[in-house]
Amino acid sequence: MKSLLIVAGEYSSHVYAEKIIELIGYKINIFYVSPFLSEQVQTKILLNGLSEIGFGNLPNRIAKALNFKKQILELVRTERIENALLIDFPGFNLPLAKSLKKNNSKVFYFIAPKFWIWNYKRVEQLKNFTDCVFSIFPFENEILKKENVKSLYCGNVSKILVEDFKTKPKDIDLLILAGSREAEVKNFFNKFDITKILKSVKFQISALEHLKEFYPNTENLNFGNSLELLARSKKAIVTSGTATLETALLGIPQVVVYDPNWLTFQIGKNILKIPFVALPNILLKKKVVPELLSEDFSTENVLKSLEEINLSNSILVKDELADLLGNQNPFKIVANELLVSLT
Structure with a gap:
């Protein structure tokens, strides 16, 4: 059975992850990482203290992020996980995607960072560090395709x-x-x-x-x-x-x-x-x-x-x-x- 790492760093991401896990069932061995406990699979690593916004208290948050990233990569190595679904949470998940690709993991990204508001360079990161982006906005999907990012418009979560x-x-x-x-x-x-x-x-x-x-x-x-x-x-x-x-x-x-x-x-x-x-x-x-x-x-x-x-x-x-x-x-x-x- 293939293994899949799922990283959902915020409450909304956790809600989306639970719906996807339910639809996948037991056909894939899931390793879940989130600040929240899943009702369906064991949460392997609890990501506490990473979801703050803004630029305050950056040193402490960076240290926490690096520590959690190290734990996740160790989990991937010891459990030989070859695939990952990263949900939103780009400040943490994009650097993680880069590290996962270095380990030859297949990386799927659900809910892309809003590069069309600011930080357009994230498009290049998506291109280099993901195998497929599941986009939730039609215009966003068009931009990604023009930039040669493998992308699929999958519908909008709020609409559903x-x-x-x-x-x-x-x-x-x-x-x-x-x-x-x-x-x-x-x-x-x-x-x-x-x-x-x-x-x-x-x-x-x-x-x-x-x-x-x-x-x-x-x-x-x-x-x-x-x-x-x-x-x-x-x-x-x-x-x-x-x-x-x-x-x-x-x-x-x-x-x-x-x-x-x-x-x-x-x-x-x-x-x-x-x-x-x-x-x-x-x-x-x-x-x-x-x-x-x-x-x-x-x-x-x-x-x-x-x-x-x-x-x-x-x-x-x-x-x-x-x-x-x-x-x-x-x-x-x-x-x-x-x-x-x-x-």
């Missing part, structure tokens, strides 16, 4: 994940999605004062169990499925990331916020190749959802923007995005490609 949640009753006035990383959650609640809305609207905070210590002490925390909560919501405040696309695909009016640390923002605003941070705006090449970044992100500005957004525009945005992304199921396509290649 929201399908089961489109008909929920709207019983939440406002949903807050503060992010999926510790720094994002901390930054959000440092800037947004929930006491300003406690008595005025029925709101919920979509919370993650592994970050529970960083949320405010309120009965409005909800640790349920974030997509189900979104589908039940009339409006949302969303930290920039994949959740902005999920919100748009559900037709929910949203205000997008983002507050990186000062150094990250100063560097980022000088190197970004596009004028937006929200995925709906990036994909449609126009501002279809409001963005409040850095110093513009305040409780007052968010509440004002919430009053101005409307449902009819959100429905139009949803339809445009659905047409753009198509109906392919990325989890099935990735699993099938792996099975064909490795069995």
Whole structure:
């Protein structure tokens, strides 16, 4: 039986990995590496403390990354693993891909780094250090092919994940999605004062169990499925990331916020190749959802923007995005490609 290393360094990557593992079944011997425990296979190495954003505390994070990389390469050597599926998490996974290729491993990459926003040189890394990139955006796949990167558009993960949640009753006035990383959650609640809305609207905070210590002490925390909560919501405040696309695909009016640390923002605003941070705006090449970044992100500005957004525009945005992304199921396509290649 062939062996496959799967590295999923963040919560969203872990969710995607679990779906792929389920579809693969027991036809491939899987070695799983993640900060999270799989419900289907043993997690061989726990990647704790690597998913922070920005440029803060770099020396400690670099040391951790090098140590984990060493552990993974030792696992590959001792278990004679010849194939790897690396999911997103490019700051860690791209250097790992380079090392794996030096060991003659076959490397598949699912969810490419957003080189079309910044750091275009990563295209060359994908070309040199991967055997196939499973792309989740049609235009991204076209760019990769033009650059002679072996790439396959497999459909968009958000488009598929929201399908089961489109008909929920709207019983939440406002949903807050503060992010999926510790720094994002901390930054959000440092800037947004929930006491300003406690008595005025029925709101919920979509919370993650592994970050529970960083949320405010309120009965409005909800640790349920974030997509189900979104589908039940009339409006949302969303930290920039994949959740902005999920919100748009559900037709929910949203205000997008983002507050990186000062150094990250100063560097980022000088190197970004596009004028937006929200995925709906990036994909449609126009501002279809409001963005409040850095110093513009305040409780007052968010509440004002919430009053101005409307449902009819959100429905139009949803339809445009659905047409753009198509109906392919990325989890099935990735699993099938792996099975064909490795069995």
